[in-house]
Amino acid sequence: MxxxxxxxxxxxxxxxxxxxxxxxxxxxxxxxxxxxxxxxxxxxxxxxxxxxxxxxxxxxxxxxxxxxxxxxxxxxxxxxxxxxxxxxxxxxxxxxxxxxxxxxxxxxxxxxxxxxxxxxxxxxxxxxASQTELHLDHLHINLRTRQVSVDGLLVQLTRKEFDLLALLARRPGVVVAQETIMSEVWGITSPEGTGRTLWVHIATLRSKLRVPELIETVHGVGYRLVARSA
Structure with a gap:
């Protein structure tokens, strides 16, 4: 170790x-x-x-x-x-x-x-790692089928949007740094100049999920999912 x-x-x-x-x-x-x-x-x-x-x-x-x-x-x-x-x-x-x-x-x-x-x-x-489904307040994520629903209604996400949401949902309440997100979702280890890409995806996720407060911006650090495990 x-x-x-x-x-x-x-x-x-x-x-x-x-x-x-x-x-x-x-x-x-x-x-x-x-x-x-x-x-x-x-x-x-x-x-x-x-x-x-x-x-x-x-x-x-x-x-x-x-x-x-x-x-x-x-x-x-x-x-x-x-x-x-x-x-x-x-x-x-x-x-x-x-x-x-x-x-x-x-x-x-x-x-x-x-x-x-x-x-x-x-x-x-x-x-x-062993989980196949995540239940967080209004949100339900099936990691195996890559389906997302809010209050029982399916939400259509792109591959990157799903990967971004799943990354945040695996660590509810924990701030995930922008650098970590870019590394794990986009495979970019030098995230300089990529902030707008992440910002656009976060904005789109908030719009599609119809619960904007689910994803909180921690200025200068990153983002966190404020939903609690059901």
Missing amino acids: RLLLVENDNRVAAVLSAVLARHGFDVTHSLSSEEALQVLISEGAGGFSIVVLDLDLPSEDGYEACGKIRKRTRAPVIMVSARSDVRSRIHGLDLGAADYVVKPYDIGELLARIHAVSRRTVHHDAAV
Whole structure:
């Protein structure tokens, strides 16, 4: 299992990397979010299984760094920080972190949390992969027949429109980055200049589904389906 460690302290990173390696993780260490982004760009969206991000980076805002990293990978992010107040933890989790670990921590606890997040992710991905139908509020999607209905009425979608909707529907409530959408639906790994294509498809989907509020725009990040599983 590949793990990306974003930690500006080389000594801490060396200790963590050694422990994680003994437990079967293939660790890549980055000293900053900029370095981590370059690694993610070169490795692709699915290159890592998990990201451990130290929020206490000296030259940048850790929360902002998390947002940038989450745009580039589907891997769950575990935040590590000395900020132990409830507001900081809630903010981190609201940004989409899979877990939030307060420093100083026991390495055994961090390892246990990494394993727990990994298990949840594997089980979730397996459950999603085995699904043939998705029921979300007014929306029903048959992944096998590629049919979509809203309140029982069939909706005719193009192949790209269906793929886009299915991608969002597999992760209801989760913001899917524009880069991830372009990579998974269009196979484009360098999405510069493709924003209008995605915008047009989102607008068309909203019109065809007749429930515009189902797909929410998260400005500067991506889109999410706000429907809940039925």
